[in-house]
Amino acid sequence: MKTLNELTLLDKFLFDEVMDIPEAHEAALRIILGDENLRLLTPSQTEKELRTTPWLRSIRLDVYSVDENLRVYNTEAQKTKKPDLPRRSRFYQSVMDSSLLKSGDESFNLLNDTFNIIITPFDLFGEGRYCYTFHARCDENPSLFLEDGATRIFLNTRGTNRSEVSEELVHFLEYMDQSALNVNIPDNNENLIKIHNHVRQVKASEEIGVKFMQRWEEEAMWKREGREKGQILGQILGQISIIRFQYLTRQMTPVQISDILGLAPKFVQQICDLLSEHPQSSDEELADYFLNKNK
Secondary structure: OOOHHHOOOOOHHHHHHHHOOHHHHHHHHHHHHOOOOOOEOOOOEEEEEEOOOOOOOOEEEEEEEEEOOOOEEEEEEOOOOOOOHHHHHHHHHHHHHHOOOOOOOOOHHHOOOEEEEEEEOOOOOOOOOOEEEEOOEOOOOOOOEOOOOEEEEEEEOOOOOHHHOOHHHHHHHHHHHHOOOOOOOOOOOHHHHHHHHHHHHHHHOHHHHHHHHHHHHHHHHHHHHHHHHHHHHHHHHHHHHHHHHHHHHOOOOHHHHHHHHOOOHHHHHHHHHHHHHOOOOOHHHHHHHHHHHOO
């Protein structure tokens, strides 16, 4: 287990705590977008949940904010390499857009400009770039952009094309990777100095230290419960498979199956009842039925 002091900004807990401070998030956005005039209009919101309808999947935005020009930002650090990040960014974009128009808004031109920014310690696209910025454009004429106001940016803390991006951005991305260490920050990088000062304040906070320990204990409990549930599920799946064969193929009664396998009669009867009700269901589906019925 890492201590709070050992975390870097690529660790979700520290990233959320620091970027929850508007001045820190504003400084990060200025560096990423190269815009010193950027001013946030609203406080940053961490773990902001958006959902289109109750029965569809929701999204949880790491750090959400709006600037004075009503541009909307979602900024997140993604430490684990996942192949679905491009499509996830598409889904996040669509759900964010669905929340930006009110009932009665007549023109889609009222949609805010949006920026989805994902910071990673790996190169998702394999070209050695620190920054990959995506806009929609025409296949037949690549110089023709679709002016839809949506921008998706993937940042790689371990890029190699240093001469093609600002030194300020390079220093920021290196800092994301190394903020657990005593790093030297150039005196002229005022935005990064602001971020670093907030990192130090967060790490020195006794209140946040307690919050970090509580979060770690909760996650350890969730993992332990998940392992226990997985062990129970694995055991039940094996038993369902055997009972299915005995009951449906060999036409044995629940009592006979219970005697042969040494399983509780009530359990065998429940599984046989489920097999009779849902003969085409998989073992996994039957296990879900059984577990939900016996909560």
